[in-house]
Amino acid sequence: MKNRPPLLLLTSLVLLFLALPIVLIVTVSFSSAVYLTFPPPAFGLRWYRAYLGSADWLASTWLSLAVAAATVALATILGTLAALGLTRLPRAVRTAAAALILSPLIVPGIVVAIGIYYAFSRWGLIGSPVGLVLAHTCLAVPFVVTSVSASLANFDRRLEQAARSLGATPWGAFRQVTLPLIRPGVLVGALFAFITSFDELIVALFLSGSGAVTLPRRMWDDLRFAIDPTIAAVSTLTIVFTALLLGGAHVLRQRTAR
Amino acid sequence: MDGGLAPLAAARVGRGASVSLVDLEKRFEGVGAVRGISLEVASGEFLTLLGPSGSGKTTTLMMIAGFETPSGGDIAIDRQSVVGVPPHRRNIGMVFQNYALFPHLTVAENIAFPLKQRGVDRATRAARVVEALQLVRLPGYEARYPRQLSGGQQQRVALARAIVFQPRLLLMDEPLGALDKQLRESLQLEMRRLHADLGITFVYVTHDQEEALTMSDRIAVVNEGRIAQLGRPEELYDRPCDRFVASFLGESNFLTGTVRGMEAGVVVADCAGAVLRAVAPQGLAVGSAVTLSTRPERMRFDGVSGAAEGNRLRTTVTEAVFAGERCRYLLRAEDGTMLVLKEPSSATTRRRAVGEVAEITWPVADTVVV
Numbered sequence: 001m002k003n004r005p006p007l008l009l010l011t012s013l014v015l016l017f018l019a020l021p022i023v024l025i026v027t028v029s030f031s032s033a034v035y036l037t038f039p040p041p042a043f044g045l046r047w048y049r050a051y052l053g054s055a056d057w058l059a060s061t062w063l064s065l066a067v068a069a070a071t072v073a074l075a076t077i078l079g080t081l082a083a084l085g086l087t088r089l090p091r092a093v094r095t096a097a098a099a100l101i102l103s104p105l106i107v108p109g110i111v112v113a114i115g116i117y118y119a120f121s122r123w124g125l126i127g128s129p130v131g132l133v134l135a136h137t138c139l140a141v142p143f144v145v146t147s148v149s150a151s152l153a154n155f156d157r158r159l160e161q162a163a164r165s166l167g168a169t170p171w172g173a174f175r176q177v178t179l180p181l182i183r184p185g186v187l188v189g190a191l192f193a194f195i196t197s198f199d200e201l202i203v204a205l206f207l208s209g210s211g212a213v214t215l216p217r218r219m220w221d222d223l224r225f226a227i228d229p230t231i232a233a234v235s236t237l238t239i240v241f242t243a244l245l246l247g248g249a250h251v252l253r254q255r256t257a258r
Numbered sequence: 259m260d261g262g263l264a265p266l267a268a269a270r271v272g273r274g275a276s277v278s279l280v281d282l283e284k285r286f287e288g289v290g291a292v293r294g295i296s297l298e299v300a301s302g303e304f305l306t307l308l309g310p311s312g313s314g315k316t317t318t319l320m321m322i323a324g325f326e327t328p329s330g331g332d333i334a335i336d337r338q339s340v341v342g343v344p345p346h347r348r349n350i351g352m353v354f355q356n357y358a359l360f361p362h363l364t365v366a367e368n369i370a371f372p373l374k375q376r377g378v379d380r381a382t383r384a385a386r387v388v389e390a391l392q393l394v395r396l397p398g399y400e401a402r403y404p405r406q407l408s409g410g411q412q413q414r415v416a417l418a419r420a421i422v423f424q425p426r427l428l429l430m431d432e433p434l435g436a437l438d439k440q441l442r443e444s445l446q447l448e449m450r451r452l453h454a455d456l457g458i459t460f461v462y463v464t465h466d467q468e469e470a471l472t473m474s475d476r477i478a479v480v481n482e483g484r485i486a487q488l489g490r491p492e493e494l495y496d497r498p499c500d501r502f503v504a505s506f507l508g509e510s511n512f513l514t515g516t517v518r519g520m521e522a523g524v525v526v527a528d529c530a531g532a533v534l535r536a537v538a539p540q541g542l543a544v545g546s547a548v549t550l551s552t553r554p555e556r557m558r559f560d561g562v563s564g565a566a567e568g569n570r571l572r573t574t575v576t577e578a579v580f581a582g583e584r585c586r587y588l589l590r591a592e593d594g595t596m597l598v599l600k601e602p603s604s605a606t607t608r609r610r611a612v613g614e615v616a617e618i619t620w621p622v623a624d625t626v627v628v
Contacts, residue, residue: 158354159361165324165348167346167349168371169375172346172375176371177360181361
């Protein structure tokens, strides 16, 4: 009890430190000034209008959403299958296979990006949304595998056997018994796959070329060449969007715990 | 039979499926879990595979169900080999140790599951679910979820689900293992009743000898991947073929000695400082070593009513325990062999004191060579 006030203070400071960038950006996004200045001289929605009025910004937004959606579809299917497959492997093989699947999490992003760049440039996948989807899938699969594996750890394999003994085909047992029971893990994995792709910059720097400029990539370019508060508006929208997704994931987890 | 039972029981095909296991083997990474099991289960029989954990009884059951592939030998159901047939096409009911009810489905949905797989229409499914729940004496529980039921109730639902599609063979893997003693006993009787009502073949796996003795038509005692002995419960109890069966199925006293001679199906041997006789199906060479086995409750103190002539041994009481329905005595023979004697308790029987010297007797017919 004695420690309470200092602890409270420390916690508040840490939280403030974490929230400060977000607070700054959100504030600046409502600025009326032409430059990125803080504090803003006055407030307005001009930079949100600038964003919505820019064909380039909107194109990048749609591209990012499309790439993320495709990544979710691919990574969720592959990741779920991989997690299921891992449980069926002998222990020694399983550890090795899991390490391989999770390696994009461990290898520095820039190294992955360079590797993908060299491979994809040979196959003509630079500047193509397909290349981005494939690369983002590599990065997103570990999240899906981790999340689905956690669900599978609580799943009793005998339920699948029971379904089979009652006349369900292997696919029928998966669809009617396994999938409904691991669904929260799959959905959380899918959310993280979405966020992974939607926020991804490093791979996009290498793969976007001039044909497939994603939202993070356009923000990067914008920062380097023309600093104006549009980027703050875009950032704010991205933050809100991501926060909503994470909130959804939280609700899902809560429902699993029930 | 309960005349009011709905069509599920009435529609009994008369008989269940027959099961033949021929030299069945299963090796896991070279280690033999099942090492040549041959067994004929008759149509409509209640057969129990009884054995300690790791004896291969569950692996055998899993092979019949189709979840494990035999490393050798054959499994036939109704004379048709099922090796290579996937589990969902074997049409076998199965009850798992921890029930394996689907937690995301209601009781009704759980029971309707096998019917849904078979394309049974919704109305028929609902009617059959009601019947099945009546059969396991759990009517009105359709809308509950498994987690809202007690262990015994979950087990009944698992049973209902395993028989609702009218399989001709029901496999059970220690289905009562997780329940307390009283519930277990009442469910044992219920299983017997279900078996009689349905007329289908039951193959039951357990490590509980009492459960096996109570319910089975025949018991196969499994040890180290082989069948040690197969027979009716009384046969196994009265005539265990070896030391393992004699000690695993009930309690036994073992007396070791040497063969003195044979007299018309009876072996005479020097054991524990006395001359004892035992039933011996085949002749034994004079001078060879022999172990005799007798059940503790077949022995009596000399002079007590019901004491039968036959074998007789001088012992010293080393421990006396009153256990309600019986008194349990630990006795030491003159050569040091320890014996257990169980005497039905009554207010008129004299309790023996520790240190007392007592002659005990038991019939030759209750003594076997193991």
